[in-house]
Amino acid sequence: MLIGIIQQQNTADADYNRRRIAQKTRELAAKGAKLVINQELHDTPYFCQTEAVDKCDLAVDIPSYTTEFYSQVARETGVVLVTSIFERRAPGLYHNTALVYESDGSLAGKYRKMHIPDDPAYYEKFYFTPGDLGFEPISTSVGKLGVLVCWEHGSQAAGRLMALRGAEMLIYPTAIGTESTDTPEEQARQLEAWVTVQRGHAVANGLPVVAVNRVGYEPDESGVTGGITFWGSSFVAGPQGEFLFRAPVDSECTELIDVDLKRSEQVRRWWPFLRDRRIDAYAGLTKRFID
């Protein structure tokens, strides 16, 4: 299956960002993409760098102009489209939500980010209430998609639960990068850690993993930090964690990658981790800590 990914540098002009995504989706579809995956919160700058109530004006209802826009792009191009929005669920209640549109423009499903980070420059707990839909893959015409979001790269449980519910692929729309005061060595370690832990999910679950990150520098309006240089480096790994594609660290990238979903079953036969799970001994995983 041909998968398209869009690694983009965003501007403050949401309409412009959207138009570029639409155009790239058309190009990918014309080359044969069946599934197109966007980065996290792809319509806007990464507003979570600062805590400001007015930024909540960026949130959108489902449905709304924004969601209809992507529904139309999916219908027009005939691809399954993974999008990521700042969801306004109720007045003052917001989520970081991935919406997946079927190739006919219908909403195949949504995933509300379950694990919410909060660090300097990533003040997501201020904006997003944790998701309440659980870890449910979204069924589409191209397979069951285990959509997770960014920070959940660190949650082995999230990936596993998607796999146990039949996900055929893990997908991470992402916005992650480096802060300017970190040493180059530390920046490199963090990028490599981000890649490695997600490749690990591929191996442990015998599934392809697709991570699509934004790219480029965005300043911190509050001046608290030096801003984020999003590190791009979007990648696709096969079910043994092997690289099928790596995007550049410092430039936009629109790319088509061929992923063989059938390979997962062969890999899982070779390394049948799912067969040997000790479910009798895993109850502690639902504890905060075991003192």
Next chain:
Amino acid sequence: MLIGIIQQQNTADADYNRRRIAQKTRELAAKGAKLVINQELHDTPYFCQTEAVDKCDLAVDIPSYTTEFYSQVARETGVVLVTSIFERRAPGLYHNTALVYESDGSLAGKYRKMHIPDDPAYYEKFYFTPGDLGFEPISTSVGKLGVLVCWEHGSQAAGRLMALRGAEMLIYPTAIGTESTDTPEEQARQLEAWVTVQRGHAVANGLPVVAVNRVGYEPDESGVTGGITFWGSSFVAGPQGEFLFRAPVDSECTELIDVDLKRSEQVRRWWPFLRDRRIDAYAGLTKRFID
């Protein structure tokens, strides 16, 4: 803390293998090692390549000549020693067991392999009944050691449970390699997958990971397969999955690696995955599959 690892090619002579391990442990201790880690089932060839009841004669009681030997090595050298034995628990009842000796020669604790593989050339389900001690770190004078064994490299749950119980490091005595009929590309993918998934455990848990593998070719006495070429490649990763050391793929290796256990807390502050776990939504992890 200085950690010693012993990646060894074994012979059919258990006494000879043991003497070499003892000598290498003395050398590592003389250089300052506080903890020395051995590969899986380090006294013998990897007998699980064939299913033969007579191989059960290799199993040893606790205590026995073998266990006293390693107790004595620990006491003599003053190191904490991680060993791996074929445990005879009762007539006809065997485990694949890691024993950890304190630096005074006392038994600090044991871990009975919980996840048992079974594949051509790795017929462990024939020999070893699954462990019944759970995922409990072993407390020692050098820290709480999360000892797991080989095939458990694929169990994210095992590593996580060790971390939730306070393990300060994950340790994998291992015997894994390639079968001669696999293509070189497939062999490379498997080795890389083995390394990557364990580095992933380091990242997800913010802990160092030490994997110590055997090395060299051992024939399959049954003639069913072409035998195993154990791929060595023992490694130590820091809490961001960064390599601190990688051993060669095709030769023995006795090495001292400096691991800063204090770094884990800093790394977990940067990427506080433990803070954000959605324990309300993890119950499915104790299910075999969720249809």
